[in-house]
Amino acid sequence: GKSAQFPLHTWLPDAMEGPTPVSALIHAATMVAAGVYLVARLFPMFACSPQAMITVAIIGGFTAIFAATMGMVMNDIKRVLAYSTISQLGYMMLGLGVGGLAVGIFHLFNHAFFKALLFMGAGSVNHATGTFDIREMGGLRKAMPWTFATFLIASLSIAGIWPLSGFWSKEGILAHAWAHQPILFFLAMATVFLTAFYMFRVLFLTFGGGYRGGSSGAHPLRESPLVMILPMVLLAILSVVSGWLPISGFLGGESHGFFSALASPMALVSLLLAGLGILLAYAIYSKRWLSAESLRQTFAPLHTLFSRKYWLDELYERVFVMRILVDGLFAALHWFDDQVVDGAVNGVADGTVAAGRVIRRLQTGQLQAYGLAIFIGVLAIVACFLIFG
Missing domain, CATH: 1.20.5 (Single alpha-helices involved in coiled-coils or other helix-helix interfaces)
Structure with missing residues (x-):
């Protein structure tokens, strides 16, 4: 519940009502991280019970893909990021459940940077447009180049694109899952595709195309002030380099090489899935090769299921x-x-x-x-x- 794992996840999207910098702290490095940290601190106790470990892994793996499906259809940018947080916390729990204490905490460490950056980017575009609805945004890439660049870096990192930080920690989790729970490994791989898709859906709808918010007179489309941009630039740098800490020769790490990680078939498949997710989002929301409305009608039952959040709120x-x-x-x-x-x-x-x-x-x-x-x-x-x- 503390880290919003299924079925105790419903509170986290509702915690979006606060200011965006507060959301950045809560959903990146503080409150939601406490549950993962608690499991990590009690890892020796969990390790004494294989049943407890597999329970943590199953809940984490299911939560990861479960939250990702809802993130695909949300239109509030902060709500998309909230479900993204739930999904990434599921990754961390999966890593801990399959015995990857170090990789679970490593992903928590990296997640703090790129998720805080995503929330700060959401606050920046809200500052310019006066809305969090991505359907009323668009065309912000030229008006807000710094926000776009930093948001792009964070999106690539959370999608697990080499050589950004999210790639290294996510690959560690996938490797442990493949070694101990192959079924959960395939769930995690599917989540890689969904994560890349919904994050670049947000990116293309927010920064691509033309502005869809009506007249820009009420909200002039201009870049945020330096006091907002500077923290985002610093977080963008950390979103790139924080994953390099365990690399051999970098700060004395002995975990993996910078380029040798790409020789792993698992890493290549993961990158391929992430690339396909980005490509699908590009085809639908940037180039319009595929109609989003037609796809919504074709998969209407699934869209309704995801957008209604599996009716869990009504059930509760x-x-x-x-x-x-x-x-x-x-x-x-x-x-x-x-x-x-x-x-x-x-x-x-x-x-x-x-x-x-x-x-x-x-x-x-x-x-x-x-x-x-x-x-x-x-x-x-x-x-x-x-x-x-």
């Missing part, structure tokens, strides 16, 4: 919120408040009224009755002394 609303919380817990609390709390308060009040009525009847104003009451009281006190010493 009806089952957990309405049935369990409203009809169950809240109804029980209402009964307790009505019967127990209010009953106790009303009981004290009714008892006080009843006692007052009894005392009022005793207040007759007759001296003989008062004397009799005093006499009975004295007898009771004397009897207590005699009985109890």
Whole structure:
């Protein structure tokens, strides 16, 4: 739940309401990373249980492709990045679940840079256009060259394109998955294709073509100020070089060579899938060789399933919120408040009224009755002394 893994992922896209720099921190390096970090810290304990390890791997692998399918159809740029975050966290969990402690944390490390950069880029285009809807953007490449260049670097990195940082950590996860869980390896490979597709769908719709937001008079299309561009440039540099840390000869790393990684068939297949995803996005959203609307109609059931987020929000609303919380817990609390709390308060009040009525009847104003009451009281006190010493 802390790292938004299925089925406890629904909160993360809704956390997009905050300012974009806050989203960059939350979804890149802080809150959502805590769950992955916790599993990594407890890795020796998980390693003692093969069942626990395979559970982590299955949840991570499924979450990766599950979130990627929803990211393909979202039109809010921050929501696309939110589902991208869920998918990348799934990659990290998959890496940890197949025994890749180092590669899981390495991907977490690299993800912090390119995902923060993507969110900062989203904030930059929002600053220029006044919207997060990619359908109302377009044509920003010339107006915002620095934002476009940095966003392109981050998109290439998250797609796993050599030699950017995402390539190195993602290949490590794929290698561990192939060695320990081949079925999950194929899920991860499919996610490579989907990731490249939805990220370049965003890139082409945002920066390519012509501006689709109507008149640009209300929001002049110009580059963001230096105070916004400089952090993006720094993050872009880190999105390139952070993956080089384990390379032999670079800071003393001994993991892999810079060019020898391309000799791996697995790396070549991964790059091919990423390239196909980019090419498909280019054909649909840049060159318009394929009609997005026709594809949407052809695959209408799938598009509806993905855009409605598998109806999980509605399921949780009806089952957990309405049935369990409203009809169950809240109804029980209402009964307790009505019967127990209010009953106790009303009981004290009714008892006080009843006692007052009894005392009022005793207040007759007759001296003989008062004397009799005093006499009975004295007898009771004397009897207590005699009985109890």
